[in-house]
Amino acid sequence: METTSPAFFSGTLLSWYGRHKRSLPWRDTINPYFIWLSEVILQQTRVAQGLPYYLKFTEAYPTVQDLASAPQDEVLRLWQGLGYYSRARNMHHTAQQIVNEFGGKFPDKYAELLQLKGVGSYTAAAIASFAFKEQVAVLDGNVFRVLARIFGVADDIASPAARKVFQKLADSLIPADEPDTFNQAIMEFGAIQCTPVMPDCMFCPLQQSCFAFNHGMVQELPVKSKAKAARPRFFHYIVLEHEGRFYMRRRLEGDIWQGLYDFYLYESMDGQLDEKQLLHDLQAAGASIDTGTLILPQKSYKHVLSHQKITAWFYHLKLKLRLTEEVLQEARLVAFTPQQIEELPKPVLINNYLKDAGILVYL
Numbered sequence: 387m388e389t390t391s392p393a394f395f396s397g398t399l400l401s402w403y404g405r406h407k408r409s410l411p412w413r414d415t416i417n418p419y420f421i422w423l424s425e426v427i428l429q430q431t432r433v434a435q436g437l438p439y440y441l442k443f444t445e446a447y448p449t450v451q452d453l454a455s456a457p458q459d460e461v462l463r464l465w466q467g468l469g470y471y472s473r474a475r476n477m478h479h480t481a482q483q484i485v486n487e488f489g490g491k492f493p494d495k496y497a498e499l500l501q502l503k504g505v506g507s508y509t510a511a512a513i514a515s516f517a518f519k520e521q522v523a524v525l526d527g528n529v530f531r532v533l534a535r536i537f538g539v540a541d542d543i544a545s546p547a548a549r550k551v552f553q554k555l556a557d558s559l560i561p562a563d564e565p566d567t568f569n570q571a572i573m574e575f576g577a578i579q580c581t582p583v584m585p586d587c588m589f590c591p592l593q594q595s596c597f598a599f600n601h602g603m604v605q606e607l608p609v610k611s612k613a614k615a616a617r618p619r620f621f622h623y624i625v626l627e628h629e630g631r632f633y634m635r636r637r638l639e640g641d642i643w644q645g646l647y648d649f650y651l652y653e654s655m656d657g658q659l660d661e662k663q664l665l666h667d668l669q670a671a672g673a674s675i676d677t678g679t680l681i682l683p684q685k686s687y688k689h690v691l692s693h694q695k696i697t698a699w700f701y702h703l704k705l706k707l708r709l710t711e712e713v714l715q716e717a718r719l720v721a722f723t724p725q726q727i728e729e730l731p732k733p734v735l736i737n738n739y740l741k742d743a744g745i746l747v748y749l
């Protein structure tokens with residue numbers, strides 16, 4: 387490991403930050419609620435894509451009390467497009483926890499922040515340092531990369547043991563008087579200067595003391611073991627329509643997209659549609675090819691999640707008769723007009739189909 391002094395490292399970093407930092411709304415506040423919102427959103431996406439979501443959420447819910455009392459469907463709808471919907475549900479739950487257990491006031495210590503649901507060490511460190519100036523270092527992908535390269539740390543950043551090594555190193559570097567700016571600076575440095583693929587080493591103020599640069603290891607550091615390949619899944623959606631209303635259902639716990647709305651689903655193992663099974667499923671849903679017009683899929687839709695790769699096809703069946711109450715209850719289906727569907731929280735893949743099929747024209 388190189389021996390760049392903490393004072394030199396933090397001094398250089400802070401002066402670089404003063405010259406290069408982007409102006410972002412969550413950097414101009416010490417409101418822990420806004421900081422928390424921004425961190426939850428930015429875990430999902432890059433700054434440019436996350437910014438409109440931050441603005442939407444702070445406008446719709448200016449206080450943690452507003453978020454806590456909002457209906458979950460509304461929160462999921464605002465979150466739509468960011469993915470990882472469990473984060474949105476956790477965020478909503480955490481807002482309620484803050485209101486019910488902490489009197490609506492964010493805890494002001496790192497250790498207490500960790501007690502909040504969905505708040506891990508990164509988010510707790512970010513809130514504790516940005517809002518309350520606690521001297522605790524944040525660790526995210528940017529920080530891992532910067533530290534691994536400058537200090538020549540070759541531990542696998544995907545391992546829990548490495549987290550301890552990096553945390554110890556980062557905590558030894560963070561200055562007591564400006565922990566907030568230091569944390570912002572090191573993340574910004576990783577995002578702008580010491581980027582994953584083409585870091586700007588030529589004009590880097592830390593170049594001389596950078597282990598990776600001096601040892602020709604910029605592309606080798608940080609070390610990260612490969613994640614497991616995503617599991618392929620094949621969805622055949624049956625879009626049941628009767629007189630302009632579409633039957634949808636809310637997804638349950640125990641699978642992806644919990645709480646979001648999609649259609650009657652037949653899942654196959656290999657992407658092949660078992661027609662017999664489909665007919666059986668349609669029959670079970672109280673519908674059949676004989677009772678309506680079937681529009682076969684024009685194309686497949688793909689959606690990649692962290693551990694799953696989804697391919698979906700949509701079979702649009704226009705029914706002559708409406709489904710009976712019994713069938714609707716059994717299949718947990720509810721009929722919605724396109725205007726109502728627009729307001730429902732939906733996976734992006736479903737939204738894309740609805741737009742392509744001309745069902746949603748107001749988006």
Ligand code: SF4
Nearest residue numbers: 580585587590593596
């Ligand atoms: S010299 Fe290159 S690898 Fe080293 S810190 Fe600077 S940008 Fe990153």
